[in-house]
Amino acid sequence: MSDPVIEARELAKTYRLGDVEVRALNGVSLIVQHGEFIAVMGSSGSGKSTLMNVLGCLDRPTSGRYLFEGIDVAELAEPELARIRSERIGFVFQSFNLLARTSAVENVALPLFYAGSDSHSERMTRAREALCAVGLGEREHNTPSQLSGGQQQRVAIARALISRPSVLLADEPTGNLDSRTSHEIMETLCSLNREQGVTIVVVTHEADIAAYTNRIITMRDGRVQSDQPNRSVSSEPAGGRTTAVPFRGGLSQAAGSGAAPSRFWAFAAMTLSAAAQALGRNKLRSALTMLGVLIGVAALIAMVAVGRGANEAVRKQIESLGTDLLVVLPGATTTSGVRAGSGSAGNEKTA
Numbered sequence: 001m002s003d004p005v006i007e008a009r010e011l012a013k014t015y016r017l018g019d020v021e022v023r024a025l026n027g028v029s030l031i032v033q034h035g036e037f038i039a040v041m042g043s044s045g046s047g048k049s050t051l052m053n054v055l056g057c058l059d060r061p062t063s064g065r066y067l068f069e070g071i072d073v074a075e076l077a078e079p080e081l082a083r084i085r086s087e088r089i090g091f092v093f094q095s096f097n098l099l100a101r102t103s104a105v106e107n108v109a110l111p112l113f114y115a116g117s118d119s120h121s122e123r124m125t126r127a128r129e130a131l132c133a134v135g136l137g138e139r140e141h142n143t144p145s146q147l148s149g150g151q152q153q154r155v156a157i158a159r160a161l162i163s164r165p166s167v168l169l170a171d172e173p174t175g176n177l178d179s180r181t182s183h184e185i186m187e188t189l190c191s192l193n194r195e196q197g198v199t200i201v202v203v204t205h206e207a208d209i210a211a212y213t214n215r216i217i218t219m220r221d222g223r224v225q226s227d228q229p230n231r232s233v234s235s236e237p238a239g240g241r242t243t244a245v246p247f248r249g250g251l252s253q254a255a256g257s258g259a260a261p262s263r264f265w266a267f268a269a270m271t272l273s274a275a276a277q278a279l280g281r282n283k284l285r286s287a288l289t290m291l292g293v294l295i296g297v298a299a300l301i302a303m304v305a306v307g308r309g310a311n312e313a314v315r316k317q318i319e320s321l322g323t324d325l326l327v328v329l330p331g332a333t334t335t336s337g338v339r340a341g342s343g344s345a346g347n348e349k350t351a
């Protein structure tokens with residue numbers, strides 16, 4: 001049998017705020033198998049988001065052991081963790097975190113763009129497929145402001161799934177949505193779990209949202225208070241149909257130095273391309289910024305020119321004085337041994 005996607009043993013996370021210690025996680029043990037659909041519930045401050053951050057490799061636990069797809073993530077350096085995050089874990093947040101002036105399809109393709117994989121057309125094809133999977137095939141050219149909250153969240157789900165991660169972590173994905181739209185999102189997640197075998201862990205406060213999942217974990221004061229199958233739906237995980245590809249073996253290859261120069265150029269090309277796209281997306285802002293820069297440079301040049309001109313004028317004036325100039329000053333007189341100042345003499349003398 002394959003490794004579980006997530007295996008956490010006695011995870012603890014303590015935040016220190018001055019002298020105060022906050023134990024956000026206090027010995028959480030958890031196993032998530034491929035294809036499971038899990039809800040994490042609990043009151044505010046019980047540690048749900050902290051757990052998701054640790055499971056998503058966004059944060060490291062203070063103590064405890066965490067194996068992601070059989071790999072002990074505590075031993076990994078930050079670049080390797082970043083690679084796991086970008087390739088193996090999909091994140092969906094309460095606020096959709098989409099780029100505002102960017103179309104739905106470009107938002108979805110973004111993770112592939114930053115991963116530097118595939119050509120532009122391949123990225124777009126995959127992004128369209130992901131949008132179709134969440135029922136938004138027709139809206140690919142719309143920007144987030146042209147989509148409803150539920151549609152924006154479905155774009156965010158498509159973006160999270162574009163890299164074909166082995167687990168989707170959703171922290172209150174329906175928190176900003178009305179009840180009807182929340183149910184639509186949960187139905188989307190449900191069908192992704194059942195039809196594509198995506199492993200999903202979703203944080204929610206709502207019992208009717210948790211009712212969609214196969215297993216409900218309840219947290220309290222940083223601990224797992226209860227962990228039970230949800231009897232109202234089929235408890236059989238969709239693990240057999242999972243499309244996730246095991247991650248093992250990729251890390252050492254990524255760390256190899258041979259690929260470093262090509263990775264550097266790929267990164268440079270990606271950065272330039274991202275900059276060009278950002279300029280293209282914000283044409284008016286880019287034009288105004290360029291105008292501002294031009295005005296600034298022109299003003300600087302003008303100031304330097306005026307300074308030089310003034311300098312030159314003074315120099316010419318001094319030169320025009322010439323060497324044949326005579327300055328005639330009245331002399332000084334001395335009366336009773338006291339010398340008066342220059343100009344006190346009645347007769348002029350040649351200096």
Ligand SMILES: Nc1ncnc2c1ncn2[C@@H]1O[C@H](COP(=O)(O)OP(=O)(O)OP(=O)(O)O)[C@@H](O)[C@H]1O
Pocket residue numbers: 015016017022023024042043044045046047048049050051
């Ligand atoms: N960065 C941080 N620094 C200090 N304390 C933190 C930090 N993040 C979380 N905490 C604390 O850890 C505890 C758990 O927070 P967490 O965000 O995990 O709760 P939660 O269950 O997600 O709550 P909610 O349902 O309101 O989102 C809280 O007491 C919180 O104040």
Ligand SMILES: [Mg+2]
Pocket residue numbers: 048049050171
């Ligand atoms: Mg939270």
